[in-house]
Amino acid sequence: xxxxxxxxxxxxxxxxxxxxxxxxxxxxxxxxxxxxxxxxxxxxxxxxxxxxxxxxxxxxxxxxxxxxxxxxxxxxxxxxxxxxxxxxxxxxxxxxxxxxxxxxxxxxxxxxxxxxxxxxxxxxxxxxxxxxxxxxxxxxxxxxxxxxxxxxxxxxxxxxxxxxxxxxxxxxxxxxxxxxxxxxxxxxxxxxxxxxxxxxxxx
Amino acid sequence: xxxxxxxxxxxxxxxxxxxxxxxxxxxxxxxxxxxxxxxxxxxxxxxxxxxxxxxxxxxxxxxxxxxxxxxxxxxxxxxxxxxxxxxxxxxxxxxxxxxxxxxxxxxxxxxxxxxxxxxxxxxxxxxxxxxxxxxxxxxxxxxxxxxxxxxxxxxxxxxxxxxxxxxxxxxxxxxxxxxxxxxxxxxxxxxxxxxxxxxxxxxxxxxxxxx
Numbered sequence: 001x002x003x004x005x006x007x008x009x010x011x012x013x014x015x016x017x018x019x020x021x022x023x024x025x026x027x028x029x030x031x032x033x034x035x036x037x038x039x040x041x042x043x044x045x046x047x048x049x050x051x052x053x054x055x056x057x058x059x060x061x062x063x064x065x066x067x068x069x070x071x072x073x074x075x076x077x078x079x080x081x082x083x084x085x086x087x088x089x090x091x092x093x094x095x096x097x098x099x100x101x102x103x104x105x106x107x108x109x110x111x112x113x114x115x116x117x118x119x120x121x122x123x124x125x126x127x128x129x130x131x132x133x134x135x136x137x138x139x140x141x142x143x144x145x146x147x148x149x150x151x152x153x154x155x156x157x158x159x160x161x162x163x164x165x166x167x168x169x170x171x172x173x174x175x176x177x178x179x180x181x182x183x184x185x186x187x188x189x190x191x192x193x194x195x196x197x198x199x200x201x202x203x
Numbered sequence: 204x205x206x207x208x209x210x211x212x213x214x215x216x217x218x219x220x221x222x223x224x225x226x227x228x229x230x231x232x233x234x235x236x237x238x239x240x241x242x243x244x245x246x247x248x249x250x251x252x253x254x255x256x257x258x259x260x261x262x263x264x265x266x267x268x269x270x271x272x273x274x275x276x277x278x279x280x281x282x283x284x285x286x287x288x289x290x291x292x293x294x295x296x297x298x299x300x301x302x303x304x305x306x307x308x309x310x311x312x313x314x315x316x317x318x319x320x321x322x323x324x325x326x327x328x329x330x331x332x333x334x335x336x337x338x339x340x341x342x343x344x345x346x347x348x349x350x351x352x353x354x355x356x357x358x359x360x361x362x363x364x365x366x367x368x369x370x371x372x373x374x375x376x377x378x379x380x381x382x383x384x385x386x387x388x389x390x391x392x393x394x395x396x397x398x399x400x401x402x403x404x405x406x407x408x409x410x411x412x413x414x
Contacts, residue, residue, distance in 0.1 A: 005227055007213035007220030010341070011405040014211045014218075030210055031341045031405065036225070065363065070370045082366025086378055089365070093383040097390070098362045101355065135240045139223045146393065149352055149359075156359030159303060163364065166298055167374070195225050198239065 008033055037193040043120035043200055046192060050113045053185040057110060060178035061103065065157055067171040068164060076173060079103065105148035106186070112141040113189065116197055123201040130201050142194055154183045212405075219244050248400035252326050258395035259322050265388045266315065272381035275361050279374045287381060288312065288357060310356045311385070318354075318392055321347050322399065329403045337404055344401050351393045358386045 004017050010033035020026060020038040028035050039046065064076035079102060086095035116138055122128045157176060164170045213220045218227045224240040237244055248254075273285035286294070288311045295304035321343055328340060361382045368376035 005218075006225055007218065007227055009220060009222060009225065010401045012212040012214055012220065012402045013405075014213055014216060031338065031401075033341075066367055068367050070373055073370055073373070075367060075369055077363060077367035079366075082362050085366045085369070086362055089377055091365075091378045091383060094358065094362065094378055094386055097358065097383070097386045102359070135224075139240060139242055142223055146352065146397070149355055152353055152355050153359045155353075156356050157363060159307065159356065160360045160363040160367075162300060162303055163295075163360065164367070167368075198224050198226075 006035065008035060034193075036195060038196060039192050041188075041192075043117045043124065043197075046189070047114065047117040047121060049185060049189055050110055050117060053182060053189060054110050054114070056178050056182045056185060057107060060175045060182050063175040063178065064173035065175040065179065066161060066164070067173055069169040069171075070167075078175065101147055101149040102153045105144055106150050106182075109141065109145060109148050110189075112137055113192075116141070120197055120200040123203070127203070129203055134201070138194060138197060145190070145194075148186075150179070150186055151183045154179050214246060214406075219246055222248075247402055247406070248398060251398055251400040251403060252329060254398040255322060255395045256326050258391050258398060259319060259326070262388050262391035262395060263319055265384050265391065266319070269381055269385035269388050270312075272384060273379035274357060274381040274385060275364065276377045276379050277368075277374070278377075280372070285379065288385065291357070307357065310353050314350050315354050315388060315392065318347050318351060318396075322392070322395055325399060325404070329406075332404075340404050341401060344396075344399070344404070348396050351389065351396060354389045354392075355386065358382055358389070 006015050006017050007013070008015065008028040008031060011028060011031035013028055013030040015026075015028065015035060017036065018026075020036070022038055022042075023040040025037040026035040027033065041049065061079055064078050064081075067074060067076040069075075083095050083099045083103070086092075086098065116134065119128075119130060119134055123130065157179060161170060161172070161176075209215070213227060214230075217230045219230050220227055221237040221240060221242055221244060223242040224237060226237055226239040228238060228244060230246070235244060236242065270288055273287055274291070275286040277284045277286065288307075292304050292308045292312070295301075295307060325340060325344055325347075328336070332340060361376075361378050364376045365378045368374055
């Protein structure tokens with residue numbers, strides 16, 4: 001009986017759950033919070049999107065973001081290179097901050113999503129039960145999600161480009177486009193309601 | 204407004220909602236972990252107001268070095284300049300990029316200040332606010348949660364510039380101590396907003412001790 005009831009996580013008001021159509025969002029009548037949602041894409045399609053994002057993530061990190069030329073000398077910066085520079089210049093705290101928000105957390109997010117969505121796909125096809133790591137991984141993903149800041153970093157890259165173009169000749173690198181694509185992919189991946197994974201994997 | 208019957212809440216119904224998976228469990232006999240996902244259950248986030256307030260004070264203290272110390276040190280052939288966040292804004296304004304100047308001013312100066320003010324106001328108004336402004340306060344809280352992360356912008360700009368501008372004798376950019384302090388302010392205010400339990404805004408007519 002209490003399965004169909006839920007409490008708004010932002011104001012504690014009780015609501016009765018009903019089945020949504022794809023792309024629908026249920027909102028709290030009292031405070032307007034998002035209660036639960038059903039994604040436009042099913043877990044299998046979502047998995048495809050996440051795999052694409054993982055590949056884009058690798059490209060974004062392997063290639064230079066910007067190439068800069070000053071009096072015939074050219075220099076390029078990858079994200080990892082910039083973080084290592086900060087570290088070697090004794091800006092350790094900042095290096096850790098940038099590493100965590102632009103590399104570690106986004107990568108962990110995508111890897112965790114891959115694992116959890118695979119479980120949802122298999123649960124639906126073969127009626128498998130949730131593995132023991134499902135719940136801890138999902139909880140971990142929920143609490144670390146706000147700390148991935150790819151979209152903020154993307155804007156930072158654009159600001160840096162404008163700033164540098166006043167001083168010297170700058171060329172956008174492959175990773176700049178990859179980061180742009182990753183930002184768009186992540187926008188739809190992060191819109192996926194993680195709590196719906198519980199319903200999707202219900203035995 | 205005409206008085207309405209009290210809204211049914213989980214707390215009034217003797218239930219406790221899991222913060223992670225949303226499953227409801229009965230309050231008695233005092234469940235400790237959620238039977239579905241294994242998360243620790245709290246009726247309200249533990250010590251919410253005190254934690255929010257403490258993190259907020261820490262952020263406010265660090266806000267001073269974040270603005271007074273240089274975030275970026277540029278060395279070129281003849282001179283060395285120390286840029287603070289404000290001088291970065293002034294630079295964009297003077298070189299004709301008004302739009303960018305406004306963007307950085309909003310993300311790096313305006314939003315952090317408004318955010319700290321708003322969180323302080325929310326903490327105080329849990330005890331003293333009127334029930335009529337609840338919905339507005341809720342909107343304010345959502346804005347605070349949403350915009351907080353965007354203040355990291357300047358930190359990323361400096362990190363990238365320091366990684367790229369390395370032409371030893373010609374031009375060098377290094378990150379200054381202000382950038383790390385600024386990043387810490389953003390992290391602390393984000394932690395402060397996560398420890399604030401928005402259900403407290405709606406609670407003040409219920410007898411509900413924070414636990």
